[in-house]
Amino acid sequence: MRHGLCLAIALAGLLGGAQTAAPQEGPKKLRVVLFGAHTMDPELACGGLAALLRKGGHEVILAYSATFRGDLKINGEPQAVVHQREATQACKILDVTPKFFPYANEKLIADDASVKEVGAWLEEVKPDIVVTHWPVDTHPNHHVTHSLVWQNYAWQGGWSLYFFEIMGGQQTQLFSPDLYLDIGSVVDRKREACFAYPTHPPERPWGVHDGMQKRRGAECGVTDAEAYVLLGPKKGCALLPVTFLPRTRDYLPIPAKKEGK
Numbered sequence: 001m002r003h004g005l006c007l008a009i010a011l012a013g014l015l016g017g018a019q020t021a022a023p024q025e026g027p028k029k030l031r032v033v034l035f036g037a038h039t040m041d042p043e044l045a046c047g048g049l050a051a052l053l054r055k056g057g058h059e060v061i062l063a064y065s066a067t068f069r070g071d072l073k074i075n076g077e078p079q080a081v082v083h084q085r086e087a088t089q090a091c092k093i094l095d096v097t098p099k100f101f102p103y104a105n106e107k108l109i110a111d112d113a114s115v116k117e118v119g120a121w122l123e124e125v126k127p128d129i130v131v132t133h134w135p136v137d138t139h140p141n142h143h144v145t146h147s148l149v150w151q152n153y154a155w156q157g158g159w160s161l162y163f164f165e166i167m168g169g170q171q172t173q174l175f176s177p178d179l180y181l182d183i184g185s186v187v188d189r190k191r192e193a194c195f196a197y198p199t200h201p202p203e204r205p206w207g208v209h210d211g212m213q214k215r216r217g218a219e220c221g222v223t224d225a226e227a228y229v230l231l232g233p234k235k236g237c238a239l240l241p242v243t244f245l246p247r248t249r250d251y252l253p254i255p256a257k258k259e260g261k
């Protein structure tokens with residue numbers, strides 16, 4: 001039972017004799033940050049979760065720690081401008097809010113200044129829940145982003161922390177989830193958001209994630225699923241307000257990466 005719920009029940013007991021009943025309120029709306037390294041990472045990893053949270057009326061922010069490399073340009077425009085424009089469109093499709101950190105891919109490190117900058121933003125936003133990269137990942141930006149969030153979780157608290165997987169087996173490694181989310185009702189919306197990135201391009205990563213969704217779905221008895229791990233739970237902090245399914249069979253093998261891709 002959540003801390004807030006315990007408090008509500010206790011207060012209800014104390015106020016049991018009151019003549020005027022308080023207005024009925026629905027379940028608390030939560031603020032959830034889905035924190036990825038690159039543009040398209042949070043959409044690919046947890047676009048289904050984002051869409052389901054919005055269906056439930058919760059606030060969702062997609063944070064991106066690194067949106068460009070050096071002074072690279074795309075059709076004459078800085079890569080950051082193009083990537084952030086595409087991410088803004090993806091967020092519009094998911095009806096969520098983007099947050100861009102100013103780091104370049106090749107300079108993203110979890111040093112004191114970066115940890116504090118991310119921490120200051122989290123303090124300001126005051127999320128109920130943050131979902132980010134699993135720490136064992138072949139992409140350095142992914143495990144650095146994990147560290148930026150994790151260090152603030154360890155020191156700051158106040159929110160629950162979950163992990164997602166990205167390009168499972170190619171990037172995220174050794175991920176053993178126990179929380180499965182049926183995304184069948186929103187998978188088209190997730191796909192649409194991922195395809196808001198024409199310059200990435202989206203076909204190959206979507207193909208990998210489509211296979212992951214089918215594999216995770218088979219592991220819990222549905223067609224398409226995303227899978228998560230909860231660190232904690234942390235006392236007094238809310239959990240993701242979605243219905244997770246348990247795993248119903250052994251983990252399925254991850255297909256080998258195709259040559260030349």
Ligand SMILES: [Zn+2]
Pocket residue numbers: 037038041139142166
């Ligand atoms: Zn990435």
